[in-house]
Amino acid sequence: MDLLTLARGPILQWALVIFVVGTVWRLAGILLLRRKPDYTEPRSTHTWRGAANLIVKRTVPKREFAAQTAFGNTIGYVFHIGLAVVVFGFVPHILFIKSLTGLSWPGLPSGIVYVVGALTVAALVAALVRRISNPVMRLISNADDYFSWAVTIAPVITGLMAAAHWGGPYPTILAIHVLSVCLLLAWLPFGKLMHAFLVFIARGTTGALFARKGAST
Amino acid sequence: MDREPTILESFQQQGMSRRSFLKFCAAAASLLALPAARAAELAEKLGAMPRPTVIYLSFQECTGCLESLTRSFSPTIEHLIFDTISLAYNDTLQAAAGEAAEAAREEAMRKAWGKYVLVVDGSIPAPLDGAYCVIGGKSALASVQEVAKGAAAVIAVGTCAAFGGLPMAAPNPTGAVAVQDLIKNKPLINISGCPPIPEIITGTIVYFLTFGVPELDAHRRPKVFYGNTIHDRCYRRPFYDKGLFAKTFDDAGARNGWCLYELGCKGPTTYNSCATMKWNGGTSFPIESGHGCLGCSEPQFWDRGDFYKPLSAGLWHGSIGEDLGIAAVAGAVLGGAAALTARHRQDKTRTETETRKPEGK
Numbered sequence: 001m002d003l004l005t006l007a008r009g010p011i012l013q014w015a016l017v018i019f020v021v022g023t024v025w026r027l028a029g030i031l032l033l034r035r036k037p038d039y040t041e042p043r044s045t046h047t048w049r050g051a052a053n054l055i056v057k058r059t060v061p062k063r064e065f066a067a068q069t070a071f072g073n074t075i076g077y078v079f080h081i082g083l084a085v086v087v088f089g090f091v092p093h094i095l096f097i098k099s100l101t102g103l104s105w106p107g108l109p110s111g112i113v114y115v116v117g118a119l120t121v122a123a124l125v126a127a128l129v130r131r132i133s134n135p136v137m138r139l140i141s142n143a144d145d146y147f148s149w150a151v152t153i154a155p156v157i158t159g160l161m162a163a164a165h166w167g168g169p170y171p172t173i174l175a176i177h178v179l180s181v182c183l184l185l186a187w188l189p190f191g192k193l194m195h196a197f198l199v200f201i202a203r204g205t206t207g208a209l210f211a212r213k214g215a216s217t
Numbered sequence: 218m219d220r221e222p223t224i225l226e227s228f229q230q231q232g233m234s235r236r237s238f239l240k241f242c243a244a245a246a247s248l249l250a251l252p253a254a255r256a257a258e259l260a261e262k263l264g265a266m267p268r269p270t271v272i273y274l275s276f277q278e279c280t281g282c283l284e285s286l287t288r289s290f291s292p293t294i295e296h297l298i299f300d301t302i303s304l305a306y307n308d309t310l311q312a313a314a315g316e317a318a319e320a321a322r323e324e325a326m327r328k329a330w331g332k333y334v335l336v337v338d339g340s341i342p343a344p345l346d347g348a349y350c351v352i353g354g355k356s357a358l359a360s361v362q363e364v365a366k367g368a369a370a371v372i373a374v375g376t377c378a379a380f381g382g383l384p385m386a387a388p389n390p391t392g393a394v395a396v397q398d399l400i401k402n403k404p405l406i407n408i409s410g411c412p413p414i415p416e417i418i419t420g421t422i423v424y425f426l427t428f429g430v431p432e433l434d435a436h437r438r439p440k441v442f443y444g445n446t447i448h449d450r451c452y453r454r455p456f457y458d459k460g461l462f463a464k465t466f467d468d469a470g471a472r473n474g475w476c477l478y479e480l481g482c483k484g485p486t487t488y489n490s491c492a493t494m495k496w497n498g499g500t501s502f503p504i505e506s507g508h509g510c511l512g513c514s515e516p517q518f519w520d521r522g523d524f525y526k527p528l529s530a531g532l533w534h535g536s537i538g539e540d541l542g543i544a545a546v547a548g549a550v551l552g553g554a555a556a557l558t559a560r561h562r563q564d565k566t567r568t569e570t571e572t573r574k575p576e577g578k
């Protein structure tokens with residue numbers, strides 16, 4: 001079997017299995033935990049509203065800190081939206097998802113995907129530079145942060161390389177692209193990238209707690 | 218005259234002028250994209266050399282490659298086999314048959330030992346001493362090894378000879394292998410395709426005769442012909458780039474010439490010259506006729522997924538849905554166990570703290 005057939009066959013299949021096992025494992029493990037009993041008098045019983053409230057609020061940058069956080073927020077939004085556009089807007093990707101789930105939707109012209117892919121790479125590089133150059137960020141970063149960054153940027157770079165026929169024969173670069181996606185899938189549930197599933201759960205839980213305590217958010 | 222006639226002389230013996238010889242050379246040179254100086258060198262060298270002996274062996278094949286070769290427009294097969302080379306053995310094209318043919322081959326081999334070119338089409342079954350393919354009492358395995366011994370170079374014509382092709386497709390019942398799996402110590406050129414473009418076969422032979430082995434890619438194919446993918450040179454590429462895809466073979470998109478990617482076109486991963494050289498003397502090529510590329514010039518193209526499913530569709534073994542269902546259940550069990558352990562630990566610490574409380578007070 002050649003590398004490409006191997007990558008998009010058994011290796012991708014295993015990566016998906018690991019992804020599903022890991023994601024369900026971690027989600028179930030967290031959701032089935034018993035919350036610590038809280039014997040205090042609740043200040044409010046609208047905990048669900050509190051949860052929803054914080055999910056929205058934390059998504060919008062706070063005005064008081066807007067100036068300081070603008071750069072970080074912007075690159076964060078750029079690469080997250082960029083990733084979504086590239087993964088869900090490129091026709092070969094949509095056809096892959098269709099082959100897996102049966103779901104499909106209209107795609108974007110490839111040219112737009114390439115431009116968005118390039119912007120995504122730029123924003124991810126800026127995020128890394130910020131992480132390294134900001135002393136506080138550097139202090140709180142561990143290997144997980146850097147590895148998660150690397151497995152996030154790898155599929156975007158290799159995808160662009162394949163499309164540009166850069167770095168080797170197309171099937172080889174494409175195989176590396178698929179392998180980088182496999183690495184991302186297999187790693188996602190076990191490190192900080194799990195935030196994709198956990199951010200809203202975490203924010204909601206915090207929001208509910210805040211509401212109960214009557215804390216202002 | 219006891220010396221062999223040169224190629225130019227054999228053209229003239231056939232009643233053709235020097236001009237028609239030069240035209241043949243010009244056609245070959247333009248096919249090979251040779252610069253002017255090299256084109257002149259080609260004419261000069263070909264004109265002066267005696268016709269080289271070519272032995273053409275066919276094994277596990279469908280004769281499609283030879284059918285293709287006989288439809289070469291420029292250089293034409295007539296020029297190639299009558300004037301340019303001395304085809305000493307080809308069991309389909311030669312008049313002689315049976316023992317006479319074998320004797321002719323042995324004679325030609327003896328005379329041109331170390332100098333002849335061996336062309337192979339078809340794959341070779343390796344197990345049981347090659348028992349699955351026997352011609353004239355001799356196995357394909359033994360023949361190819363014997364003839365290759367005295368060859369200056371080996372040219373594997375067609376995907377079967379180059380990469381194993383259809384006979385090697387899963388489950389490969391005869392244990393077929395490619396020529397390059399058996400012949401390791403000779404210069405070897407692969408001309409893949411199912412069948413290969415005829416002009417690539419003739420062009421490569423002419424190039425080899427004048428300049429030796431051309432520059433090859435990782436699959437030992439001449440880069441002049443296999444340097445680009447079909448997709449790189451496809452006239453439907455603008456539609457791919459704009460995101461316009463035919464969804465069925467007869468929808469409006471298909472009629473407007475939109476890209477065939479969704480219908481399974483393998484052009485992006487296929488290296489060949491169909492999109493530029495085209496077929497039947499430049500008439501058209503498969504994508505122009507409305508069908509996606511099958512990827513026929515690539516190794517294992519039969520086993521690289523459905524011809525009619527998009528290239529990026531997953532190549533699953535068994536049912537991916539079932540696998541992922543099992544994965545989800547396994548994940549839930551693991552997660553449940555983890556949560557239970559955590560609860561158990563919570564209970565233990567609580568009872569411990571509760572029993573400890575009175576002491577502390």
Ligand code: HEM
Pocket residue numbers: 072073075076077080083127128131148149152184193195196197199
């Ligand atoms: C619903 C989906 C997601 C949400 C709501 C989300 C949200 C966030 C937030 C709030 C941050 C921290 C703030 C920031 O640095 O901008 C972050 C960081 C990050 N996210 Fe996501 N994320 C999601 C999905 C993903 C996915 C699928 C990936 C990768 C495949 C990803 C990769 C990253 C990376 C690499 C960082 C760290 C950036 C850095 O180094 O500063 N995210 N995400």
Ligand code: HEM
Pocket residue numbers: 008083086087090092093096113114116117118155156157158159160162163174177178181184485528529530531532
């Ligand atoms: C601008 C960035 C990207 C480009 C240009 C790109 C390009 C491509 C191309 C050309 C293919 C193969 C289609 C084919 O087989 O003909 C592909 C497949 C795929 N890509 Fe990307 N890609 C990019 C980013 C990503 C990212 C970020 C992910 C996931 C996180 C991803 C996941 C996949 C998957 C799952 C496949 C299907 C694998 C297969 O071919 O079987 N790609 N991509």
Ligand code: SF4
Pocket residue numbers: 447448449451452453454455457475476477478482483484485504509510
């Ligand atoms: S028809 Fe095939 S080769 Fe042509 S642009 Fe579409 S995918 Fe590429």
Ligand code: SF4
Pocket residue numbers: 410411447487488489491502503504509510511512513514
């Ligand atoms: S278009 Fe593709 S399948 Fe058709 S002959 Fe050319 S390489 Fe083979």
